[in-house]
Amino acid sequence: MTKKLEISAGKVPEIGPDQFALLEKLTNATAVSGDEHEVRQIVLEEIKLIADDVKVDAMGNVLATKFGRGENRVRVMLASHMDEIGFMIVKKHDDGLFEFERVGGIDERQLPGKAVLVGRDHLPGVIGAKPIHMTTRDERKKKIEVGSLRIDLGPEAGDQVKPGDWATFATRFEILGPSIRAKALDDRLGVAILIELLKHAPENIDLLVAFTVQEEVGLRGARVAAYRFDPDMAIAVDSTPANDLPNWDRDVENSRYNTRLDAGPAIYAMDGATIGDQRLIRLLTEVAAENEIPYQIRQPGPGGTDAGVIHKVRAGVPSLSVSVPSRYAHSAAGIARIDDWANTLRLLHTALSQVSPDLLAVERRD
């Protein structure tokens, strides 16, 4: 299990123009929890010629299998979620104004003034904000409740929109030097990584890839996907916050950064939903050390990934979460480093290539 893997071009997947183009398509798509259709279509298009079997289950999860070769193959499940946080139209008012609610965890304070895209036709609108000259100082100290905000689409576009339609921030994908700026890096980065891993699936394992739904509203899709797959082990691939900017008081260390950009894939020891299986942590950290792939341990604390439900399915599944760090998660625009994305892909591919029945033949221990 600990022999060094030879890395040569074509064996380990890399990030190039095709991968950027795919991530752009994925992050620009609208797929809020509950209506993941647009991303599901992109995923199905990408994998239909590679996977040995593809199903879309009752909740809309895409379940793709790539069988390996040889005996006693370990069944490895990977999970990344297709859904993003966003909004839902709840009531139509006159003149193209719409009341809306949030879907998933969004800080209310981030909403006024944001450009949004509504519905499957991506109709452009704006969450209205009062011009500053018409506000009072006291008013500016308080946050505005989401119930008082309105999405303004104007009267004509407004006719095409109804309660129940979904909306997202209007941010578009951009490459900025070593970084990517986009919405929904959580978890389109994971979706992109899983597509690459399917395309370069190592032959020592059966790869069971779940593109899940409704993670942001309670890890719902992953539970049924794991029940169906009934895997031997699972890794959730997500994106996690990097709150790594220096403190205002520079003499005080930032000790609550969660993860840092440029420090590589973030392996989870423990989050709010899962205590990672030490056998899998050991596999990844040993592979990283041997292959000089940077990594970091995500600070234990609140938050959860699809692993939170997967590990408790049926009689239990040894599970781990690995994430690409990104700043400004669950806001209109996030920043991630291309190198962190590439190193996450590299680490996962290399580690998967070294999975054998020996890994889980020992009891769970440090």
Added chain:
Amino acid sequence: MKSLIQKLVETPGPSGFEYEIRDAVREAIGDAADEIRVDALGSLIAVKGKKAAGGKRVMVSAHMDEIGLMVTHVDKNGFVRVTNIGGVYPMTCVGGRVLFMNGTRGVIYASDLKPGSQPKISDLYVDVGATSKEDCPVKVGDVCGFERPFQDLGKRMVAKSMDDRVAAAIAIEALRRLESTPNEIHFVFSTQEEVGLRGATTAAYGVDPEVGFALDVTLSGDTPKAMPRMETALGDGPAIKVRDASFIADPRLVDWMVKQAEAAGIPYQMEVLTAGGTDGRAIQMTRAGVPAGCISIPCRYIHSPSEMVDTDDVENSVKLLVKLLSEPIELD
């Protein structure tokens, strides 16, 4: 039995990191079980008995994990910041001592202590005697539990992690004493109870029992100005749980448990707990549902480093458990 309890409570093993306590449990069971296995989340399952006429497949669950702390950050001066594993009261940590799974020892204190207010978890830090991040023997992700010795006060016993190692000891002792039974009994020493009944959830799915009993500690109402107010008291016998905040025990099972206790002349008390959760819930909600109950050991100062139980309650819990498991379980 006190030496078994001492061995178990003094073994480190917070939720998710139960490998040492699992070894201690396995060693204590020896060859008293027909079969032992360890499942995907690390729970140890010891089987005893073959199903005979009138018998059932029974799950008994006592959790092996204890509450603890995990390192979130080591600062440049070597002080260690932590987050909680399970329900840790910061107030009970200040001035305490911890033992990390890698053997490192330290003191917990709190920064930002304001007079008249209680610290939060984020105020806590551990001092392991390091002077810098580089010479600190622990890193992000490492875990520790309280370090306190077991104390035998005669009628009472005090230790950290009586929750739930005293119940694990009771289960082991019952397994040893069980002579004949019509039931196939799966003694589950579950993991990760303190973070949400996770080990029992998956173990129950694997065992697929027809009836289940959790074994855990419960609060007692016999200390000054005790909250919540409860009748449960140390020395009044094992408590038969009617409900806690996570599940309502099957009333048929509760009635049957009371009958068995009375038939065998074992003292018991009834327990109504308005807080808390136990593996009983995980068993009850498994697959298509399982009738579940719980034997509780009354305990003072739960989730502090000094949990206190009554020696006679412990012995009577073993007797009650053996009695229950030796009989055909009739629910109707």
